[in-house]
Amino acid sequence: MSKAADRAYHFIRGEILSGAMTPGEQLREETLAEACGVSRTPVREAMRKLEAENLIQRSDSQRSFVATLSVDDIAESFALRAMLEGHAAARATDRIKPGQLATLFDHNAAIRDAVARETPDIAAFIEHNRGFHTVVTDAAGSERLTRLLASIVEQPVVLRTARRYDRAQLERSAAEHEELVVAFRHRDPDWAKAVMIGHIRRAFHVYSDALTAPPRDPKTP
Amino acid sequence: MSKAADRAYHFIRGEILSGAMTPGEQLREETLAEACGVSRTPVREAMRKLEAENLIQRSDSQRSFVATLSVDDIAESFALRAMLEGHAAARATDRIKPGQLATLFDHNAAIRDAVARETPDIAAFIEHNRGFHTVVTDAAGSERLTRLLASIVEQPVVLRTARRYDRAQLERSAAEHEELVVAFRHRDPDWAKAVMIGHIRRAFHVYSDALTAPPRDPKTP
DNA sequence: TGCGGCTTCATTGTATACAAAGCTGCTATA
DNA sequence: TATAGCAGCTTTGTATACAATGAAGCCGCA
Numbered sequence: 001m002s003k004a005a006d007r008a009y010h011f012i013r014g015e016i017l018s019g020a021m022t023p024g025e026q027l028r029e030e031t032l033a034e035a036c037g038v039s040r041t042p043v044r045e046a047m048r049k050l051e052a053e054n055l056i057q058r059s060d061s062q063r064s065f066v067a068t069l070s071v072d073d074i075a076e077s078f079a080l081r082a083m084l085e086g087h088a089a090a091r092a093t094d095r096i097k098p099g100q101l102a103t104l105f106d107h108n109a110a111i112r113d114a115v116a117r118e119t120p121d122i123a124a125f126i127e128h129n130r131g132f133h134t135v136v137t138d139a140a141g142s143e144r145l146t147r148l149l150a151s152i153v154e155q156p157v158v159l160r161t162a163r164r165y166d167r168a169q170l171e172r173s174a175a176e177h178e179e180l181v182v183a184f185r186h187r188d189p190d191w192a193k194a195v196m197i198g199h200i201r202r203a204f205h206v207y208s209d210a211l212t213a214p215p216r217d218p219k220t221p
Numbered sequence: 222m223s224k225a226a227d228r229a230y231h232f233i234r235g236e237i238l239s240g241a242m243t244p245g246e247q248l249r250e251e252t253l254a255e256a257c258g259v260s261r262t263p264v265r266e267a268m269r270k271l272e273a274e275n276l277i278q279r280s281d282s283q284r285s286f287v288a289t290l291s292v293d294d295i296a297e298s299f300a301l302r303a304m305l306e307g308h309a310a311a312r313a314t315d316r317i318k319p320g321q322l323a324t325l326f327d328h329n330a331a332i333r334d335a336v337a338r339e340t341p342d343i344a345a346f347i348e349h350n351r352g353f354h355t356v357v358t359d360a361a362g363s364e365r366l367t368r369l370l371a372s373i374v375e376q377p378v379v380l381r382t383a384r385r386y387d388r389a390q391l392e393r394s395a396a397e398h399e400e401l402v403v404a405f406r407h408r409d410p411d412w413a414k415a416v417m418i419g420h421i422r423r424a425f426h427v428y429s430d431a432l433t434a435p436p437r438d439p440k441t442p
Numbered sequence: 443t444g445c446g447g448c449t450t451c452a453t454t455g456t457a458t459a460c461a462a463a464g465c466t467g468c469t470a471t472a
Numbered sequence: 473t474a475t476a477g478c479a480g481c482t483t484t485g486t487a488t489a490c491a492a493t494g495a496a497g498c499c500g501c502a
Contacts (some may be wrong), residue, residue, distance in 0.1 A: 001285070002462095002463095002485055002486085003485085003486095004485075004486065004487095005485080005486090028452090028453070028454095029453075029454070030452095030454095032451075038486080038487090039486055039487045039488070040454090040486095040487085040488090041262075041485080041486055041487065041488090042485080042486065042487095044266075044454090044455090045266075045269065045485095048266065048269060048270075052273050052368075054365060061453095061454090061493080061494055061495080062223070062454060062493085062494085063451085063453070063454080063494090063495095064454095073365070074367065076363045076365060077252075077365060080308070080365065080366065080369065080453085083308060084301075084304075087300070087301070087304060089404070098319075099423075102378075142297045144275060144294070144297060144298060144301065144373070145297065145301065145501085147372075148277055148369060148372070148373070151368075151369070151372075152365070152369070202280075221301065223454085223455055223456085223492095224455085224456095225455075225457095226455080226456090249482085249483070249484095250483075250484070251482090251483075251484095258455090260456055260457045261456095261458090261484090262455080262457065263455080263456065263457095263460090265484090265485090266455095275492095282463080282464060282465085282483095282484090283463085283464090283483085283484060283485085284464090284465095284483070285484095315446055325452085347468070365472075396499080420466065
């Protein structure tokens, strides 16, 4: 995407992911255009792209809103993600290059660091977790798969999920990443796939359990 | 999509699917705008959508071309399709409504008709095949899944595949559809999934075999 | 007071003009 | 003759003005 459209895209996406715009809130082209200093044309383009990525939904009368995800939506999105990332892991197994394996290792070292701190650094965890998964997806070497995954992985959900993790779960997550690397080293696609699917399904259940039992509150015993 | 953009979308898509525009051919916004009597703005929107659907590819300098699919691309797209449509069939199993089951039945009756003719009516076969699969996907009741599948199922490939089918294969295809309906009636998601995956993987191999052994030629003994 | 229809306003869709970025082919030079 | 660099042309990107469409509030009537 070119300069203005790209800028609009990142601006809007940022607003949504950071929570500055809340789910259900209406997005007006004019307002957004002013907010990021471009005209409506590139804003429209950015919005169409975000719509394709399910971050924006449109009403039947063509108005745009920050997407609100139902529980069922989220369950479905985790299911698809597990399937596709599992497939990606299997494909990556005999395509991944030594350099990429090294990068995976580095990301996970950073994750271990973030988790080991007195109060875990969730932001760093999320960043390197994302980096790790991106490398795996790229290593699968399918442009189509990469795009599909981009349109499924709801970063707001990933974020909220990570925030629910306690230290043990964060460590468990890092351990699963390590197991995936070992599976790659052994060139075992079935193993890689199984690890990845388990990894994502566990994340789903942490997320979904949290919906029934809201976040830990210091005041609650 | 609104009127002009929608028109542009269907026009361009039609040109590509019908073969009027050949793979690798460049698409110019101005030319297309004139060809379907709208301005460049809606044409650009349509092109972005078609790009998301992999019917159009863009060069690094932002020029657009009718997509050329490598063998690997196609193999990957069949793999993804089998996975996702298999999932859709499983989900559809306990969501499909009686009316939809009836529609499936009707489509398949039409397919049987098309196949039974002296020279099978491939156009009708394709139309009702598409209808059948669409009903299954819809019955799965996931907007996200529907969109994902739309961006994967390459109609040009489906078309070419169907043209490779001989009568036995066309009948086999109809039989598989019938088996899927039976699986639905028995509310057996695993069965439905297995049938769907087999159905698509078989199509893949017909397509891929045809690449090594070109179409049957009357002149060849 | 409740409701149907109208008016007005807010918002999105489309066309067009201009700007920017690439490609092409020429010319000048070694 | 080969090639670097420039000039002009093609194509895409962005801004802006205007058109169309849908939403919200208002008024009059029952």
